[in-house]
Amino acid sequence: MPPVIDSETCIKCSKCVEICSEDVFYGSKKGEVPTVTYPRECVHFNGCVSVCPVPGAIRLRIPLPMQLVYREAEPTS
Amino acid sequence: MIEERMETDVLCIGGGIAGLMAAIRAAEAGASVVVAEKGNVEYSGCGRMGNDHFETHIPEVHGPDREAWIEELLRTAKGEILIGKDLLRTQFLRAYDIVKLWDDWGIPMKYKGRWEFSGHSFPGRPMTHVKYEGRFQKKILAKEARKRGVTIFNRVMMRDLVCNGSRVIGAVGTHTREDKLFVFEAKAVVLGTGKCSRLYPPLTPGWLSNDPHGGSQSGDGRAMAYRAGAMLQNLEMPQRHIGPKYFTRFGQATWVGVVKDRDGRPAGTFVTKPDRRYGDMICEVNKLAPEQYTNAGKGPLYMDCTDIRDEDHAYMMHWMENEGYTAMTEYMAAEGISFKKHPIEFATYPLRGGGLIVADENAKTSMDGLYAAGDEAFGDISAAATFGYISGENAAAYIRVIGKKNIEKDNPVITETRRLIDELRGHENGPDWEETSVALQQTMSDYGGKIRNAALLKQGLQHLRRIRSKARNTLMAKNPHETTRCLEVLNLMELGELTFLMALNRKETRGLHNRPDYPFTDPTLNQAQVIRKIEDKAILDWKPY
Numbered sequence: 147m148p149p150v151i152d153s154e155t156c157i158k159c160s161k162c163v164e165i166c167s168e169d170v171f172y173g174s175k176k177g178e179v180p181t182v183t184y185p186r187e188c189v190h191f192n193g194c195v196s197v198c199p200v201p202g203a204i205r206l207r208i209p210l211p212m213q214l215v216y217r218e219a220e221p222t223s
Numbered sequence: 224m225i226e227e228r229m230e231t232d233v234l235c236i237g238g239g240i241a242g243l244m245a246a247i248r249a250a251e252a253g254a255s256v257v258v259a260e261k262g263n264v265e266y267s268g269c270g271r272m273g274n275d276h277f278e279t280h281i282p283e284v285h286g287p288d289r290e291a292w293i294e295e296l297l298r299t300a301k302g303e304i305l306i307g308k309d310l311l312r313t314q315f316l317r318a319y320d321i322v323k324l325w326d327d328w329g330i331p332m333k334y335k336g337r338w339e340f341s342g343h344s345f346p347g348r349p350m351t352h353v354k355y356e357g358r359f360q361k362k363i364l365a366k367e368a369r370k371r372g373v374t375i376f377n378r379v380m381m382r383d384l385v386c387n388g389s390r391v392i393g394a395v396g397t398h399t400r401e402d403k404l405f406v407f408e409a410k411a412v413v414l415g416t417g418k419c420s421r422l423y424p425p426l427t428p429g430w431l432s433n434d435p436h437g438g439s440q441s442g443d444g445r446a447m448a449y450r451a452g453a454m455l456q457n458l459e460m461p462q463r464h465i466g467p468k469y470f471t472r473f474g475q476a477t478w479v480g481v482v483k484d485r486d487g488r489p490a491g492t493f494v495t496k497p498d499r500r501y502g503d504m505i506c507e508v509n510k511l512a513p514e515q516y517t518n519a520g521k522g523p524l525y526m527d528c529t530d531i532r533d534e535d536h537a538y539m540m541h542w543m544e545n546e547g548y549t550a551m552t553e554y555m556a557a558e559g560i561s562f563k564k565h566p567i568e569f570a571t572y573p574l575r576g577g578g579l580i581v582a583d584e585n586a587k588t589s590m591d592g593l594y595a596a597g598d599e600a601f602g603d604i605s606a607a608a609t610f611g612y613i614s615g616e617n618a619a620a621y622i623r624v625i626g627k628k629n630i631e632k633d634n635p636v637i638t639e640t641r642r643l644i645d646e647l648r649g650h651e652n653g654p655d656w657e658e659t660s661v662a663l664q665q666t667m668s669d670y671g672g673k674i675r676n677a678a679l680l681k682q683g684l685q686h687l688r689r690i691r692s693k694a695r696n697t698l699m700a701k702n703p704h705e706t707t708r709c710l711e712v713l714n715l716m717e718l719g720e721l722t723f724l725m726a727l728n729r730k731e732t733r734g735l736h737n738r739p740d741y742p743f744t745d746p747t748l749n750q751a752q753v754i755r756k757i758e759d760k761a762i763l764d765w766k767p768y
């Protein structure tokens with residue numbers, strides 16, 4: 147569920163916890179790897195990803211119901 | 224529950240663009256200012272990850288005739304907003320000054336050293352929106368506010384205004400992470416709480432967060448304004464938007480493409496090739512196009528950027544980054560979805576709650592000491608910034624001539640808020656806020672949605688009243704976070720009820736208020752319908768724009 151945190155690389159700075167507008171990390175403690183307590187409340191604005199000082203330590207998993215619908219490129223004849 | 228009590232001259236509820244601009248201006252004018260924000264002001268509201276269009280008249284670009292430019296603006300999506308022209312005149316007398324201020328503060332309002340206009344405009348006509356790099360605007364505005372001595376309380380959700388007669392003297396709210404009540408005694412209050420976005424079901428049924436606004440704009444401002452006795456307008460006139468399916472996002476004017484059907488035929492007549500200056504204005508002229516195509520058996524409709532030139536692609540990506548699109552563009556890159564290769568389906572988004580808090584050119588509402596700005600009054604970036612600034616200016620002038628009023632310890636509004644929160648926390652085996660939202664949204668959609676008539680509206684109102692009373696008595700919050708969500712859904716239910724009352728009373732078809740029992744538009748109702756609470760009764764009336 148979005149967002150996904152890599153607990154190996156997360157430096158426990160809590161920046162994502164501080165800024166999330168929906169507080170999906172509610173209950174997370176300073177100095178620990180954040181918990182995604184309310185994943186369904188994530189609105190996928192990427193704030194957490196953009197403030198994270200370690201590239202890749204947090205990413206959004208876009209849920210199945212929100213996948214873009216697009217047309218495959220057709221082969222040009 | 225412990226109570227924290229504070230005094231301030233001006234309290235800004237909501238720290239979006241409007242709330243922060245109000246705070247900045249009021250503090251500059253010498254007032255002590257507090258901002259109470261549900262999230263964190265640096266990343267909250269519609270501007271949290273950036274915006275890129277700021278509508279403004281610039282004399283050296285457009286010439287001195289501001290009236291003609293306003294007429295042009297009304298031909299774009301702005302025309303859908305039901306407000307008086309005097310408000311627009313006030314906005315565009317001041318908007319350019321705000322643009323210059325923002326540029327000074329470090330929000331880049333110029334592109335490559337010049338004013339760049341693109342999007343939201345018709346080919347060959349005057350341009351209306353200057354492009355700006357809004358990616359860090361919230362951080363910058365928060366810094367400017369703090370620089371002027373504004374005190375910011377993040378994670379505080381305000382619930383109700385406290386009044387003395389028809390004068391607002393403060394507000395009560397709750398911390399979203401702790402069991403703590405906040406009481407602010409204020410000489411003036413500015414509401415900048417954003418839109419009412421979760422009244423109707425989202426594009427994905429049951430997936431409450433698939434909403435382009437985000438989740439925190441639940442009409443709290445208008446609900447508390449109504450309870451305090453302020454006048455609201457046109458709640459029965461819902462709005463719809465257009466954008467990518469199913470990854471809901473606003474910002475259609477940032478796309479450089481052509482809306483086309485499955486056979487590659489453009490749906491509109493404005494562009495036939497991706498044009499970075501104009502985008503495709505069909506998205507503004509007819510937001511219902513994707514739904515109409517589907518209903519007519521001609522769907523789907525795509526935003527097709529595949530013919531885009533490389534330099535225009537780079538240009539679009541630059542602006543998408545400023546318009547809050549990085550979640551989508553990063554996902555696209557990871558999945559191998561490309562604007563250059565793949566036409567992307569566009570959808571008409573579902574209904575969302577309409578209406579506003581009535582406020583005049585000074586951003587003053589119908590109550591003394593209460594101001595409203597931004598999406599709660601009428602929005603977009605330029606309006607939120609300009610009227611936010613104006614509201615701060617007028618609130619600061621007002622506090623200089625008005626004495627302070629203390630809020631007594633056992634004030635009934637505070638007692639009721641405390642009781643409500645205690646009850647939410649005490650209930651067991653009741654519905655949670657999500658279940659309650661789904662019940663509300665299905666009622667709004669089935670009985671007050673796209674097709675309405677008197678029988679449906681009356682039945683919907685009855686049903687909503689029943690579930691609202693059940694919710695009030697059984698709704699369950701396990702912690703302060705869930706308390707916030709419960710308070711939001713209770714506000715939404717109250718606004719839903721008012722929406723039904725107003726929809727019943729507008730006996731005509733107009734815009735998205737579609738009443739087959741009154742199929743024509745009644746020219747005598749070309750007015751704002753207003754509602755206010757007088758002695759616990761909802762009183763409806765009409766008022767010219």
Ligand SMILES: Cc1cc2nc3c(=O)[nH]c(=O)nc-3n(C[C@H](O)[C@H](O)[C@H](O)COP(=O)(O)OP(=O)(O)OC[C@H]3O[C@@H](n4cnc5c(N)ncnc54)[C@H](O)[C@@H]3O)c2cc1C
Binds near residue numbers: 273415546
């Ligand atoms: C992705 C996106 C792109 C957009 N692009 C553009 C654009 O390019 N140009 C343009 O003109 N417009 C654009 N818009 C619209 C524009 O962003 C909004 O009209 C504008 O930001 C509204 O500002 P606001 O301050 O009125 O409200 P918001 O930004 O919604 O702020 C309201 C704030 O109040 C807080 N709040 C709500 N209730 C409470 C409460 N009870 N207690 C405490 N705090 C509360 C919220 O958390 C939020 O921070 C866009 C919108 C989105 C979502």
